[in-house]
Structure formats: structure tokens, C-alpha cells
Amino acid sequence: MLSLFYMKVTHLYHSGCLIELEYHQLLFDYYQGELHLNNDKPLYVFVSHRHYDHYNPEIFQFNHPQITYILSNTLRHKHDAYYVDVHQTYQIDDLSISTLLSTDEGCAFLVHVENQTIYHAGDLNWWHWQGEPQADNDYQRNTYLQEIQSINEPIDLACVVVDIRQEKDYLLGLSAFLKHVQTKYILPIHYFDRYETTQLLLKETLDNPYHAKILPVIQQNQSFEIE
Template identity: 85%
Template sequence: MKVTHLYHSGCLVELDNHLLLFDYYQGELHLNQEKPLYVFVSHRHYDHYNPNIFKIHHPQITYILSNTLRHKYDAYYVDIHQTYQIDDLSISTLLSTDEGCAFLVHVENQTIYHAGDLHWWHWEGEPEQDNIYQKQTYLQEICSIKEPVDLACVVVDIRQEKDYLLGLNAFLKQVPTKYILPIHYFGHYETTKLLLQEHLNNPYHAQILPVTHQNQTFEILV
């Protein structure tokens, strides 16, 4: 599996016979024209959805969009808590704690998770009821993942300051995962240095990919 961190939450996953593009916002796209391309958008926020995805030049492209986007494109529009069979992809959706959905994709005997904005968003100064909702909903959703995950794209946002690891630690504890690609960086690549210094709750020994710059590619064995 080849995984490219494009920018922020955008990533490209290249498998033997498929290309999966998640939440493209910015970054350089280098696409194998011989593999079908599946473009996922978790929700309509500007940092997860760039309308230029509809200008991508590729001979075989399929769009899988949250139904929070307007239904004006030739695409599959997906709702939360549903499972879809699209070609040879099995795609399940989770409820985001912000807007739209998260994706759990089964293809080529691999399982890939992309969080979108599904995260434990705990903010100092917010009403306690809101923070409780974030915690309960996030735990409910990740606890619904019943199978091991090969690659998980998980929100790690240092704007949350001391609470930036809440979502990651909960995910590591709950979901057996081989590789974690931290997302939602907004260019704050110092996050990787912070993660290397943390004592994470990592009982399944997931390997965290050290994202240090835009358009960074990792080749991983799954």
C-alpha cells in the first residue's frame, strides 16, 4: 500500500488495483491512469472538499460523497450508518461528531478508515453538555468498528492543546490497527514531533506514520 499525505486531511491511498482519494483540499495529485480512482468526500467544509475534484483528469473515476453536499454531480451520495457496495468496494459510514460522515472501506482484503471530522472535539470554554456529546458520540462510533483496520486516518489537531490526544488514544485503545496516518494538521507538522514524545495508549502497537510535510508518501506493508 502506498499512502500519500497531501495536505490537512487529504490523502491518497494506492493499492494494487485501486486508487482511493479522501477529502482532497490541497496538494499535488500523481495518479496512476491504469487504476480506477475513487474519490471520497466526508462533508462540505472547505478544508475537506475542493470542487476541483470534478476537474481531475482520469479515465475511470467514481465519486462517493456525503449527502451533505448538493446533489448536482454524477456521484454516489451516502448517508450515515449505511453500507454500500460500489464495484468491488464495500463502504460503511459512521456519524461524524461535526458534519457528514466517516468512511470505512473494504477493498483488496484491506480495511481503510478515514475519519473526516469524526473526532473527540473537546474545547475549553465550550458548554459542558457539548463536550459530553462529543465524547459519547465519538466513543459510540469508533466502538461500532468490529474488525481490525489496516490504515486509519485519524484526527490529531493540536489546536485542542492539552486535549489533542483524546481521540487518538481512544481509537488506539478500541480499534486494532496496523498503521495510523494523523490528519487534520492545517500544516502544523510540529505535531509529529509532539507525538514522538507522547506516551500513547497503544495496546495493539499501531505504527504512527511520521508526517512532516505536504505530499509525503509512505510505502507500508499490510
């Protein structure tokens, strides 16, 4: 019998985050940052793709008694891990994990555990870059919308790309996500060191029909407790 809803979310750095639930820990796209792991709860380590800012081989050196690795099949190593493909659903222990196609490389994750649903985008985003060929930007738009519109259930926590390097287009992905996916909490990711992004984001007037709460990330290793 599960106890009351509990979730502690720690923004580690860039797109890396640690989510601690009542009985599980989920680590997504660890790149760097200070990790405080609970050895009494199993640890599930997710990697969305092989880019250096989403994958650090140090994950295989973690000192924890019960680790399970769930890795995009863009990483083919001789490690004991589950290698996942896009547009698939996997049952791993008591986690149900579905994958979406990234608009860059690898996958995004949709994880069901402890009666909660958690989304981590990896590099799935509406990447629109000024000066790129129109066909490329059209592909980004169409693929992103197709993927997020395939999410047909409420999300408790969504880790969504908000990248200020896109300049005036930095909200394209988040705005579409807010419109199409019923979400309780949004953790913005893909910040690098650009924490001024949060200040800009909180001043924006967003079309937010489901009243998602955006967690204000202002520094590395910042935690939020959600009840």
C-alpha cells in the first residue's frame, strides 16, 4: 500500500535532475552536480542520448547498492543496462516506461511509478534556429508537436527544455507543451549556467490552460519538495 504522495526534485545541472519518491529514486541525464543518494531506495538511472551534456560515464561508478540503468540505444556499451528504443513501452520492475522520439538524438522518457507520471524531455524540443533551412525548422515543429500530442494523460512533473540560446524562440517548446499536455509541475531544463532564464521566464505571459506551476530554478543543486 503506497503512502501519501511525496516527491523531491533536485535540479543538478543543465538537464540533470534527481527525483526522489517514497520508494524510488530516478536520475535523469546526469552531466554534473552534487548527488545525495538514499541507499535505502533503489536508484534508476536514465540517459536520453549520448551527447556529452546529457551523459557522463561516471554514472557507472556510483556507489549505491541497487542501481538499474535505462539508456537510449544511442549508447551501446558493455554495461549491464536496459537499452531502449523510441516509441516503445517497457516494464522494468514496477516502473512502466514509454519513450518518445527526440527531435535531436535519442529519446524522451515518460515514466509511471508510484501512481505518478514523470516526463523528461532529453533533447526533445521545438528547436527553431534563425538562419537554418526552412525544411529543418519545419521538421522540428512538426515532429515536436506530433510527439507531445501523443501524450494523452496528465503529467505530475514534466522536465521541459527552455533554452535561451534560441533567443526570441526560446519558449516555443514550453508554450506548445503547456497548451497540449495537462501538467501539474514544470521543471525547466537545458540551462547550462544561464539561470537568468528563470527570471525571463517568470515575467512571460504564457498560455497555461492547465495552470501548471513552473519551478523557479535559480541555481545548481536546487531542490523542490512537491506534495
